[in-house]
Amino acid sequence: MADTGQVASAASSKDPTVGLRAVRSLRTLVERLEALQVGNARDQGWTWEQIAQQLGVTRQAVHKKYASGRGPLRRRD
Amino acid sequence: MFERFTSEARQAVVGAQEEARRLHAARIGTEHLLLALLAQEGSASAAALARHGLVHDSVAETIRGYGTADLDAEALTTLGIDLDAVRDRVEATFGPGALERVSGRAAADHIPFSPRAKKVLELSLREAIAMKSKSIADGHIALGLLREGEGLAMKVLHDRGIDTPELRRDLTTALRS
Numbered sequence: 001m002a003d004t005g006q007v008a009s010a011a012s013s014k015d016p017t018v019g020l021r022a023v024r025s026l027r028t029l030v031e032r033l034e035a036l037q038v039g040n041a042r043d044q045g046w047t048w049e050q051i052a053q054q055l056g057v058t059r060q061a062v063h064k065k066y067a068s069g070r071g072p073l074r075r076r077d
Numbered sequence: 078m079f080e081r082f083t084s085e086a087r088q089a090v091v092g093a094q095e096e097a098r099r100l101h102a103a104r105i106g107t108e109h110l111l112l113a114l115l116a117q118e119g120s121a122s123a124a125a126l127a128r129h130g131l132v133h134d135s136v137a138e139t140i141r142g143y144g145t146a147d148l149d150a151e152a153l154t155t156l157g158i159d160l161d162a163v164r165d166r167v168e169a170t171f172g173p174g175a176l177e178r179v180s181g182r183a184a185a186d187h188i189p190f191s192p193r194a195k196k197v198l199e200l201s202l203r204e205a206i207a208m209k210s211k212s213i214a215d216g217h218i219a220l221g222l223l224r225e226g227e228g229l230a231m232k233v234l235h236d237r238g239i240d241t242p243e244l245r246r247d248l249t250t251a252l253r254s
Contacts, residue, residue: 021152028103028147029163029176036171 038066078202078213085120085215089113090198097188100140101148101177104191107228108140114219121251122216128247129239139233148176193228197221208252216252220245 034055041051048067052059082090092113097105115133117123126132150160167176177188190198201221205213222230223245234241 018155021149022155025149025152032176036175
C-alpha cells in the first residue's frame with residue numbers, strides 16, 4: 001500500500017494519469033459487481049425484467065449483456 | 078501441445094495463473110508468464126534471466142508500478158475507496174476470488190490467458206521445434222516471450238535496458254546444456 005502522504009498528494013493532483021486510472025478501476029469494479037449481482041439474482045430465480053428494473057436499464061439491455069450464448073452468466077440448463 | 082511440456086514448463090503455465098491472481102489481473106498476460114519463470118529459482122532459465130538482473134520480486138514490483146491492472150487499488154484509494162475492504166465484503170457473500178472471477182458462476186479458479194500470452198505459448202512450441210527438441214521446456218517459453226516481442230514482459234526488459242539478443246543466446250545455451 002502507498003503511504004498516506006503519497007495518496008493524499010495523488011488525490012489532490014491534477015495529473016490525468018491518476019484520475020483516469022481511478023476511473024478505469026472504478027468502471028472495472030462496477031462491471032464485476034454487476035456481473036456478480038446479476039448472476040446471484042438469476043440463481044435466485046429473478047427474471048431479466050426484475051433485474052433490469054433494479055439496475056435502471058431496459059430488459060433488453062441486461063439480457064443482451066448477460067444472457068448471450070457465450071456470455072458468462074448464461075443459464076446452464 | 079501441452080503434453081509435450083516439461084514439468085518445469087507446466088509449472089510455469091500453472092504458476093502464471095497464480096501470479097495473475099496475486100496481482101488481481103483478469104487475464105494472464107506475458108508479464109505473469111515471466112514472473113512464473115522467475116519463480117522457479119533452481120531452473121536453468123531462471124538462472125539465465127537472473128544473470129540479466131531479472132529476479133521475481135523486483136520484477137513483480139515493476140509490474141505493479143505500471144498500474145495497468147484493471148483494478149488498481151492505489152488509484153481507487155485516491156477516490157476514498159478501499160479495494161481490500163470491498164474485496165473482503167464481496168468474498169464474504171460470494172466466496173473467495175469472487176471479484177477476480179469475471180465469468181460469474183463459471184469455473185472459479187480459472188483465469189483466462191490473454192491472446193498475447195497464448196501466442197507466447199505457441200511460439201515456445203516453435204522455438205522447441207527450431208531447436209529440434211522433442212519437449213517444450215521452460216526455457217522455450219522464455220524464448221517465446223522474446224520472440225513475441227511485445228507485451229508487458231518485454232516492456233520490463235526494455236525499461237531495464239536488457240540486451241535481448243544476449244539474453245536469447247544465454248537462454249539457448251542453458252537449454253542446450
